[in-house]
Amino acid sequence: MKIAVSGKGGSGKSTVAAQLVRCFTLHQKPVFAVDADPDANLGLVLGLDPEELDKLRPLVELQDVIEAKNYGGGALVDLNPNVNDVLENYTLQEECLRFLKMGAIKQGGSACYCKENSFLNSVLTTMLLDREEAVVMDMSAGIEHLTRGTSRGIKMMLVVVEPTRAGLNTALAVDRLAGDLEIDQVLFVGNKIRTEADREYLESSLPPDRFAGMVAFSEQVLERARRGEPLVSTEGDLLPGLEKIYKQVCGR
Ligand SMILES: Nc1ncnc2c1ncn2[C@@H]1O[C@H](COP(=O)(O)OP(=O)(O)O)[C@@H](O)[C@H]1O
Numbered sequence: 001m002k003i004a005v006s007g008k009g010g011s012g013k014s015t016v017a018a019q020l021v022r023c024f025t026l027h028q029k030p031v032f033a034v035d036a037d038p039d040a041n042l043g044l045v046l047g048l049d050p051e052e053l054d055k056l057r058p059l060v061e062l063q064d065v066i067e068a069k070n071y072g073g074g075a076l077v078d079l080n081p082n083v084n085d086v087l088e089n090y091t092l093q094e095e096c097l098r099f100l101k102m103g104a105i106k107q108g109g110s111a112c113y114c115k116e117n118s119f120l121n122s123v124l125t126t127m128l129l130d131r132e133e134a135v136v137m138d139m140s141a142g143i144e145h146l147t148r149g150t151s152r153g154i155k156m157m158l159v160v161v162e163p164t165r166a167g168l169n170t171a172l173a174v175d176r177l178a179g180d181l182e183i184d185q186v187l188f189v190g191n192k193i194r195t196e197a198d199r200e201y202l203e204s205s206l207p208p209d210r211f212a213g214m215v216a217f218s219e220q221v222l223e224r225a226r227r228g229e230p231l232v233s234t235e236g237d238l239l240p241g242l243e244k245i246y247k248q249v250c251g252r
């Protein structure tokens with residue numbers, strides 16, 4: 001299953017992405033956890049070692065690899081170099097989990113063919129279209145890492161939305177972007193739901209058949225975030241609503 005998680009900053013993308021990743025690992029399913037948000041913190045939320053995370057180089061910064069794989073231009077440009085070794089050597093591994101950081105995408109005007117972006121594209125294409133492992137990508141609201149090519153590999157985009165007007169507006173904007181990229185399924189995840197009114201607000205504002213589920217507001221999550229502690233290590237740490245979303249995601 002190849003999933004992208006998007007939504008407004010602070011809506012809970014990294015939280016939901018990390019919890020989904022943990023659903024996969026708790027079921028012993030091999031999974032790539034991809035931090036594709038320039039405001040990167042998925043690794044910490046997953047509880048990976050901060051020192052190891054600091055040492056892990058984001059893909060856009062692998063100049064040596066990018067040059068060696070001939071993204072440098074010239075007559076002998078290999079349009080589709082094998083990047084499976086990158087998924088071995090530039091990921092943090094913990095049992096069936098492989099974690100990688102994409103890094104901030106380089107903007108190059110309307111026609112950007114810079115080599116870093118081609119390299120990111122190859123790695124994403126390999127992960128999304130060639131490899132068997134599940135993928136959970138933690139994205140920004142801009143979903144700028146996806147192109148028309150790589151978006152074919154995404155089977156589902158989850159748009160995390162808080163029950164506020166601003167949250168809704170961003171969620172709807174992300175939904176339109178995802179539509180432009182022709183992503184198969186774009187489903188909303190209501191997050192930080194405290195009351196029945198929160199739930200009703202989202203249900204009345206978004207199409208009912210477009211919900212993957214709702215996640216309750218959790219004091220425990222907030223407390224752990226304050227202390228900088230990982231969110232999930234055992235099944236008991238999964239937020240109410242998450243296992244249901246995981247089953248839906250896997251069942252579709
Ligand atoms: N269901 C929840 N209950 C309580 N706090 C939450 C919940 N989901 C997210 N948070 C908190 O909200 C903040 C933003 O969440 P985060 O996942 O980092 O958002 P994003 O990745 O979208 O910027 C964090 O402090 C996180 O702990």
Ligand SMILES: [Mg+2]
Nearest residue numbers: 013014037041
């Ligand atoms: Mg985040």
